[in-house]
Amino acid sequence: MRHERHYSLQEAGAALEWVGEVLAKMRAAREALVDSEARAALAQAAPGNGGGAPGRVVSQGFLQLRDGAAALAGAGIVLRDLNRGLIDFPTLRDGREVYLCWVEAEEDEIGFWHDLDAGYPGRQPL
Numbered sequence: 089m090r091h092e093r094h095y096s097l098q099e100a101g102a103a104l105e106w107v108g109e110v111l112a113k114m115r116a117a118r119e120a121l122v123d124s125e126a127r128a129a130l131a132q133a134a135p136g137n138g139g140g141a142p143g144r145v146v147s148q149g150f151l152q153l154r155d156g157a158a159a160l161a162g163a164g165i166v167l168r169d170l171n172r173g174l175i176d177f178p179t180l181r182d183g184r185e186v187y188l189c190w191v192e193a194e195e196d197e198i199g200f201w202h203d204l205d206a207g208y209p210g211r212q213p214l
Contacts, residue, residue, distance in 0.1 A: 089185050090204060091178035093164030097214070100177040100188045100198055107165060108192060111173050114156035118170070120149025174208065188214075 095103070160167050160175075166187070168174040173192025178185060181201060189200040189211050200211040 091164055091185065093178060094180050094185070095164070095177040095188060096179065097188060097198060100179070100190070103163070103165070103177070104190065104197070107160070107175055107190075108173070110156045110159055111167075111170065111192060114153050114170055117149045117152035117156065121153065168208070176202075 157167060164178060166176040166178070168176060173190075175190045175192070176187035177190070177198070179188050179201070180186075186201050186203055188198050189202050189208065190198045199214055201214055202208070202210040202212060
């Protein structure tokens with residue numbers, strides 16, 4: 089088994105709201121990392137004072153992104169694509185380990201699964 093934790097369909101479905109909130113926070117944090125104004129200000133300020141306020145914006149963005157990823161991983165949830173909100177929940181199906189597959193923008197509930205190595209193209213309806 090690759091995963092220690094396995095979700096039932098009901099458990100994974102109950103986690104979707106929390107997962108959506110984590111994804112939203114991670115996307116907002118990522119924006120702080122790529123914000124061109126903050127990065128330009130950081131580049132100008134860094135030689136004299138370590139970055140000051142712009143440095144805090146970028147470092148807070150990094151920490152929030154890292155914390156979101158760690159929260160998902162700690163819950164045994166696999167983040168595949170932050171942009172799409174592609175998430176896999178490890179589960180057991182007919183005695184073997186597979187993933188319940190959810191895409192945030194497509195579905196309000198989990199409707200697909202796939203083998204561990206099949207990925208998104210191998211999704212099958214539940």
